Amino acid sequence: MRSNGAVSARDVAEAAGVSRTAVSRTFTPGASVAPATRAKVMAAAELLGYQVNNLARGLTRAESGLVALIVAELETPYRALLVSALTSKLQAAGKVAMIINTDRSDASVDAALRQAIGYRTDAAIVLSGMPDRALAELCQRNGLRLVLINRDEELPGAVRIRLDDEQAGATAARTLLRVGCKRPALVMSASATVSLAARARGFLDALSGEGIDPMVAIDGPTHYKTGLALGTDILSRADRPDGVFCVTDLIAFGVIDAARQRFGLRVPEDLSVIGFDDVPQASWEAYNLTTFRQPIPGIVDACVDWLSRPLDETSAKTVYLSADITWRTSVLSLSQRATSTTA
Amino acid sequence: MRSNGAVSARDVAEAAGVSRTAVSRTFTPGASVAPATRAKVMAAAELLGYQVNNLARGLTRAESGLVALIVAELETPYRALLVSALTSKLQAAGKVAMIINTDRSDASVDAALRQAIGYRTDAAIVLSGMPDRALAELCQRNGLRLVLINRDEELPGAVRIRLDDEQAGATAARTLLRVGCKRPALVMSASATVSLAARARGFLDALSGEGIDPMVAIDGPTHYKTGLALGTDILSRADRPDGVFCVTDLIAFGVIDAARQRFGLRVPEDLSVIGFDDVPQASWEAYNLTTFRQPIPGIVDACVDWLSRPLDETSAKTVYLSADITWRTSVLSLSQRATSTTA
DNA sequence: CCGAGGATTGCACAGCTGTGCATCAGGCTG
DNA sequence: CAGCCTGATGCACAGCTGTGCAATCCTCGG
Numbered sequence: 113m114r115s116n117g118a119v120s121a122r123d124v125a126e127a128a129g130v131s132r133t134a135v136s137r138t139f140t141p142g143a144s145v146a147p148a149t150r151a152k153v154m155a156a157a158e159l160l161g162y163q164v165n166n167l168a169r170g171l172t173r174a175e176s177g178l179v180a181l182i183v184a185e186l187e188t189p190y191r192a193l194l195v196s197a198l199t200s201k202l203q204a205a206g207k208v209a210m211i212i213n214t215d216r217s218d219a220s221v222d223a224a225l226r227q228a229i230g231y232r233t234d235a236a237i238v239l240s241g242m243p244d245r246a247l248a249e250l251c252q253r254n255g256l257r258l259v260l261i262n263r264d265e266e267l268p269g270a271v272r273i274r275l276d277d278e279q280a281g282a283t284a285a286r287t288l289l290r291v292g293c294k295r296p297a298l299v300m301s302a303s304a305t306v307s308l309a310a311r312a313r314g315f316l317d318a319l320s321g322e323g324i325d326p327m328v329a330i331d332g333p334t335h336y337k338t339g340l341a342l343g344t345d346i347l348s349r350a351d352r353p354d355g356v357f358c359v360t361d362l363i364a365f366g367v368i369d370a371a372r373q374r375f376g377l378r379v380p381e382d383l384s385v386i387g388f389d390d391v392p393q394a395s396w397e398a399y400n401l402t403t404f405r406q407p408i409p410g411i412v413d414a415c416v417d418w419l420s421r422p423l424d425e426t427s428a429k430t431v432y433l434s435a436d437i438t439w440r441t442s443v444l445s446l447s448q449r450a451t452s453t454t455a
Numbered sequence: 456m457r458s459n460g461a462v463s464a465r466d467v468a469e470a471a472g473v474s475r476t477a478v479s480r481t482f483t484p485g486a487s488v489a490p491a492t493r494a495k496v497m498a499a500a501e502l503l504g505y506q507v508n509n510l511a512r513g514l515t516r517a518e519s520g521l522v523a524l525i526v527a528e529l530e531t532p533y534r535a536l537l538v539s540a541l542t543s544k545l546q547a548a549g550k551v552a553m554i555i556n557t558d559r560s561d562a563s564v565d566a567a568l569r570q571a572i573g574y575r576t577d578a579a580i581v582l583s584g585m586p587d588r589a590l591a592e593l594c595q596r597n598g599l600r601l602v603l604i605n606r607d608e609e610l611p612g613a614v615r616i617r618l619d620d621e622q623a624g625a626t627a628a629r630t631l632l633r634v635g636c637k638r639p640a641l642v643m644s645a646s647a648t649v650s651l652a653a654r655a656r657g658f659l660d661a662l663s664g665e666g667i668d669p670m671v672a673i674d675g676p677t678h679y680k681t682g683l684a685l686g687t688d689i690l691s692r693a694d695r696p697d698g699v700f701c702v703t704d705l706i707a708f709g710v711i712d713a714a715r716q717r718f719g720l721r722v723p724e725d726l727s728v729i730g731f732d733d734v735p736q737a738s739w740e741a742y743n744l745t746t747f748r749q750p751i752p753g754i755v756d757a758c759v760d761w762l763s764r765p766l767d768e769t770s771a772k773t774v775y776l777s778a779d780i781t782w783r784t785s786v787l788s789l790s791q792r793a794t795s796t797t798a
Numbered sequence: 799c800c801g802a803g804g805a806t807t808g809c810a811c812a813g814c815t816g817t818g819c820a821t822c823a824g825g826c827t828g
Numbered sequence: 829c830a831g832c833c834t835g836a837t838g839c840a841c842a843g844c845t846g847t848g849c850a851a852t853c854c855t856c857g858g
Contacts, residue, residue: 118572118575118597118598118844119596119597120843120844120845121844121845122844130807130808131807131808131809132808132844132845133807133808133809133846133847134806134807134808135845136844136845136846136847137806137807137846137847139845140845140846140847143846143847144805144806144807145806145807146805146806146807149806149807161572161593161596161597163569163572163573163597164573164844164845165514165573165575165843165844165845166573166574166575167510167511167513167514167519167574167575167844167845168510168514168813168843168844168845168846169844169845169846170510170845171508171510171511171514171812171813171814171815171844171845171846172812172813172844172845172846172847173813173845173846176510178553185539186535186538186539186542187532187535187536187538187539187540187735188535189530189532189535191535192529192530192531192532192534192535193530195529195530195554196528196529196530196556197530199529199554199555199556200556203555203556208553208554208555208570208574209553209554210521210551210552210553210554211538211542211551211552211553211554212542212546212551213539213542213543213546226506227551229461229506230506230507230508230509231509231510231551232461232508232509232510250504253462253504254461254462254504254506255461336735336739340740365739365741366739368741369739369740369741370740372741373740373741392530392679393736396679396708396709396712397683397712397713397716397717398708398711398712398715398716398741398742399741461814463813463814463815464814464815465814473837473838474837474838474839475814475815475838476816476817476837476838476839477836477837477838478815479814479815479816479817480816480817480836480837482815483815483816483817486816486817487835487836487837488836488837489835489836489837492836492837507814507815508813508814508815510814510815511813511814511815511816511843512814512815512816513815514814514815514816514842514843514844514845515814515815515816515817515842515843516815516816516843
């Protein structure tokens with residue numbers, strides 16, 4: 113027992129009357145130990161409360177078992193959902209996740225990656241911000257795998273997981289038109305994430321293909337309050353929209369509340385709303401939001417599968433996943449439309 | 456450069472033409488290095504992309520810089536908020552948080568703690584579940600500090616952070632009575648957490664002090680759906696309550712939605728609702744929930760302060776914090792009451 | 799009963815860093 | 829110019845584990 117107080121393999125060896133090597137072999141799967149020796153070691157370990165030191169183990173082995181999750185605004189529903197799923201799945205795969213917060217600036221992402229390298233993390237999963245190209249090469253040189261979720265740029269030795277955001281945007285546009293919306297609108301935050309931009313582009317392109325030039329509101333961070341403010345803005349104009357695609361559920365909730373609480377409008381009779389993420393709140397009865405479901409199990413599986421695969425294929429690879437629509441009642445159905453027009 | 460591919464201090468030493476010790480001293484604050492040597496080392500380190508190996512550093516030093524967060528259902532708004540704040544503050548204090556999920560069973564909490572010991576974590580912060588007494592002693596023997604947030608049992612060498620849940624419950628009861636509620640009710644999940652039980656007890660005791668025996672609904676997990684189901688239940692009874700205290704915001708949202716969507720009731724005119732946690736959704740206009748604010752900054756500060764303090768005081772200690780009420784519009788105000796009764 | 803072969807075990811080293819101790823250089827003072 | 833003191837540097841070891849290699853033990857077959 114050292115100054116730290118932690119019990120080491122040597123302590124167990126002494127207590128069990130065997131060599132330290134025997135202790136190490138007992139806790140190494142597939143190593144050759146006699147049943148009797150193993151039993152003695154296990155008994156002594158249990159008595160002393162021995163736990164293999166993963167730090168020292170990571171020093172010798174190529175893998176430390178640590179995976180860094182680099183994320184901003186973890187308290188956001190979608191992020192929390194993804195991080196929860198990721199940590200669980202990593203844990204089931206025998207790894208352990210460490211959280212490194214960023215403020216989304218590139219500098220802080222770089223600092224986060226340096227910290228990950230400092231802990232000899234097996235991999236870093238980037239959920240927010242974008243690492244510098246030089247940093248990505250540094251990671252590669254240090255044997256740290258890089259996973260980029262919904263990031264655009266192609267980086268050496270990194271795998272990207274992307275959604276078909278653009279197609280989802282187009283689907284949102286076609287859906288609003290199909291249920292009879294004459295004045296569709298787009299509500300969007302000003303944070304220029306690639307996936308948000310792609311959703312907007314898909315929406316706008318599909319509409320301009322139909323010769324429609326929709327109202328567009330862009331401002332603020334990707335929060336509820338942004339939706340509330342922008343919703344209040346667009347609904348107070350003369351040519352008030354009758355259908356909105358919000359690039360995020362949080363924004364959609366804000367828009368819905370603006371419509372109901374501040375203008376006395378009905379959703380979906382007066383205003384159809386489509387969101388994106390399928391956050392838990394989307395199924396709450398106050399909202400019942402029709403939205404695109406983030407394929408979280410798919411994202412998580414792609415991450416963990418790729419991490420447990422050998423490192424041979426250093427070629428940058430991209431995994432594409434699709435976000436399907438979840439139908440609820442925030443969009444006018446065709447039958448509803450029939451009754452509401454006759455009424 | 457080893458098989459791992461990571462660059463070590465020896466590589467930097469060779470490149471800079473100095474001893475490895477000089478490299479180590481360059482990255483150790485307060486060590487004695489000549490400015491010229493330091494400059495050479497820094498240049499070589501920058502060139503090669505060297506990052507001090509925290510695993511090896513943690514092997515020598517008493518502290519690893521790692522802190523384990525043991526938590527269940529991280530995707531829940533309150534948990535996500537707390538974990539986000541904790542990781543940020545820990546990071547600012549030079550530590551890094553690792554997440555260990557549990558399914559709330561005692562066995563999984565024990566496994567989580569063993570894993571934390573395996574990584575020679577400086578501390579473990581338990582947000583969910585309750586560690587076994589033997590495990591707590593094991594932690595203490597291994598030099599691992601234990602922080603229990605809203606857990607009840609007193610454990611050797613552990614610090615507890617508690618809220619005055621009972622008093623909050625009493626305040627909720629008095630508040631409902633003061634605004635004129637005649638038939639207060641309690642809605643509660645069946646998961647027997649200490650803090651939830653204390654809130655309920657405070658509420659019930661205060662009411663029975665006034666000679667009132669309120670309606671009580673208990674069932675299910677601490678989710679929105681539980682509130683929806685229990686709300687539907689109590690509101691369909693003959694002596695429908697006119698005021699509800701929900702032990703959690705999520706449950707309160709369910710109750711509000713049940714009242715509005717399924718019974719056409721108005722909140723607060725027909726039903727006053729009080730929650731607990733002050734989750735972000737509580738301030739959304741669809742709910743505007745009057746609720747007790749979790750003192751998250753206080754909790755986080757207490758954790759981190761205690762972790763950065765020396766280990767002398769091994770006495771079990773308890774930090775008490777208070778949850779103040781946040782007034783919104785889900786409770787009838789006295790002026791509203793005047794107008795609504797005259798109307 | 800003896801030899802061979804396989805299973806076990808222990809030694810010693812690698813992996814990376816921090817640090818006590820001794821050494822050495824250099825500057826300042828007398 | 830000599831001596832002393834301070835600051836810088838390097839050696840060697842500690843900290844904990846995994847593993848190659850050699851030695852040893854046991855068992856089984858002849």
